[in-house]
Amino acid sequence: MAGADREEVVHPGMKVAEVLARWPHLLEVLVEASPAFQKLKNPLLRRTMPALVTVAQAARIGGLEPEELVARLNRALGKEGAPPGGGGGAESLLGTPPPPWLAAPVGFHLDVRPILEAGGEPFSRILAAAREVKPGERLVLEVLFEPIPLYRVLAKQGFLAWCEKVGERHYRAHFYRQGMGGEEGLAKAPPLTEADWEEVQAEVTIEENLEPPLPMMRVLEALASLKPGEKLLVHHVRRPVHLLARLEEEGHAYALKDLGPGRVKLLIRKGG
Incomplete structure (x- = not known):
């Protein structure tokens, strides 16, 4: 019975596609929660992006804490709070004394x-x-x-x-x-050299028609499957500025080659 109850609420690991398939009215809740979800009103994007993205990942894309978005979705279902296992995060600083x-x-x-x-x-x-x-x-x-x-x-x-x-x-x-x-105090990843391009452990191709955040999610999922020190080659159609910021944040080394209009190669060495 506990498993059945869990299925009646949204939890962080659920795919957005599953959430919208079961509770279509939650689309408006997502759009209201963050302007970043406005694109989900596009039927084409709604058939692709949510299939790859979990509620927790969507929350971060929208600039929200996963627990906050989960709780908001569950309130719209008449369920208070978020299910256990949502994961912690940094605390709010609102109301604390000015430093x-x-x-x-x-x-x-x-x-x-x-x-x-x-x-x-x-x-x-x-x-x-x-x-x-x-x-x-x-x-x-x-x-x-x-x-x-x-x-x-x-x-x-x-x-x-x-x-x-x-x-x-x-x-x-x-x-x-x-x-x-x-x-x-941060460990700086050593820069990639020309020799690093000669052998990679995985490759990903980003098609022109993929809308954000699908390209980033595809690359991050491929990167997650690698071991530290292994390399991923990404064939991209543009310079992925948001992805590069994410790679810097997580300590991965990367190098770019601009091959002309619509052709960029990105080499990533997994940190950690």
Whole structure:
């Protein structure tokens, strides 16, 4: 009976396709949860992307915590809360006392709300902005929701975080770069050389008609099947900026070869 009960709720490991097949009305809940899901209203994309993506993965694509999205979907089904096993995450910083470093000068101020409202992914823009911030300075982000996943990502680069709610669907996140100690502690992947292109353990081809986030998901799934140190060759149709940011975050080495319009080769060596 416990197994049957579990099937009556959404859980993080379910594919989005299964969720929408069983409860079509949850499409509107997804779209309301994040502008990134607006594309699911496209019937063609709805037949492809959700088949590969779990609810937890979709939450991260939409800039949400998996537990938050699962709970929202289950509330729409008349079920309160999220099923166990959703996984932990960084905690909210809303309501915590302002840190003393809030008086530090602003090194970069970035408003990503227009990108989010258009259904875009600002992750690469944020990482690029973070690289411009010097020790002792702050990165200030204007966002539509508290960017909890960013706390972990930027902590690896030596940033402390704090967030405040400014208004309805308007949050201001502050990231203070403590110094270079945090970055020096990270293991930097050695760069790839020309010899690395000669032998790979797996290959993936990205077709022109694949809509985001399918290309990224296909590459990450192939990468997950490799052992640390093994290499994946990706035949892509464009420079995958969001994927590159993700590879940097996870510590994978990569190299690109631009072969002309619509032809890019990406070599990835799995880190870890």
